Amino acid sequence: MSKTKPKYQTWIRINKLLIFLMISLLLLFTALLPVPLFLRIFSGVIALPFLYITFILSYSVYQFSAIGGNYQSKIHDLIVAESNTNGKGKILDIGTGSGSLIIKLAKAYPHTVLTGIDYWGGNWEYSKAQCQQNAEIEGVAERIIFLKASAAELPFKSRDFDGIVSCLTFHEVRDRQDKMEVIKEALRVLKPGGVFVFLDLFNDKKIFGDEKVIAQAFEEVLEWKQSPLAEEMKLPKLLLSRKVLGNAMILSGKK
Ligand SMILES: C[S@@+](CC[C@H](N)C(=O)[O-])C[C@H]1O[C@@H](n2cnc3c(N)ncnc32)[C@H](O)[C@@H]1O
Structure with a gap:
């Protein structure tokens, strides 16, 4: 890890991208081998969706990263x-x-103290050590605590925070089937009058349920609104594919 430059990976797991790339290449290679024709056609056809996903993932890495968009x-x-x-x-x-978001918050609001939690599971390419190093390089380490914990069971007393943010995490929480429970757990640790900004794939009804289910999770907050990410900022068309950020919405408000 570089000591001078912070390292923020994109939301796309490189391992996942490499698996799709390898399968695509293997299928294409089989389609070119001197094997029975039906096997060559079959491999060629099956390769197409894998190639498409490999392309979308590579394009997303490029657009999410600093070298791209x-x-x-x-x-x-x-x-x-x-x-x-x-x-x-x-x-x-x-x-x-x-730590990319929390470090930006620390820099934007120099009189705040911040806590970043994550379970940093092996299937992700992030780590607590990397967060700490990034915060040190960015000069905000003394105001941020990084803790290993699950979003499903936050190790904080109720009404502890003045503000809570979360970006593309709720849908990933595996230790709670009902994602609304995870949102309620986040709201539990927010002070009355505290602000929240949650960005996630809230428009994916298979993960979060319909508008009524979402509204129930927020029925005890003072005010809240939802807005599709595409209405908040201009994004390249391909990033708005359902496989990437097509279902992304921002839910924000005050408890
Ligand atoms: C798409 S990444 C987003 C990371 C970060 N919020 C950002 O915007 O750069 C999803 C994150 O959710 C974390 N995560 C998944 N399940 C979790 C859980 N049960 N509790 C806490 N974090 C979890 C992963 O470790 C990963 O860091």
Whole structure:
């Protein structure tokens, strides 16, 4: 890891991309081998969806990263702009990944203290050590605590935070089938009057249920609104594919 530059991976797992690339190449290679014709055609046809997914994933890595469209950072900027706790207080980032969002918050609001939690499972390429190193390089380490914990059971007392953010994490939580329970757990640790900004694939009804189910999770908050990400910022068309951010919405408000 570089000591001078922070390292923020994109939301696309490189391992996953490599698996799709290998399968695509294997199928294409089989289609070119001197094997029975039906096997060659079959391999060629099966290769198509794998090639498509490999392309979408590679394109997304490019657009999310700083060498491409830098959209991951731009989306984090959007969340930072909406999560102002009057520039002070305690802020929690649920599923902090490589610390990119929480570090932006720390820099934007220098009088806040922040906590980033994540379970940093082996299937992700992020780690607590990387978060800490990134925060040190960015000069905000003394105001951020990184903790290993699950979003399903937050190790905090109720009404502890002035602001809570979460980006593309709730849908990933495997230890709670009902994702609304995870959202309610986040709201539990927010102070009355505290602000929240949650970005996730809330429009995917298979994961989050319909509008009524979502509304129930927020029935005890003072005010909240939902807005498709595509209405909040201009995104390349391919990133709006259902496989990427097509279902992304921002739910924000005040408890
Ligand atoms: C798509 S990444 C987003 C990371 C970060 N929020 C960002 O915007 O860069 C999803 C994150 O959710 C975390 N995650 C998955 N399940 C979790 C759980 N049960 N509790 C806490 N974090 C979890 C993963 O480790 C990963 O860091």
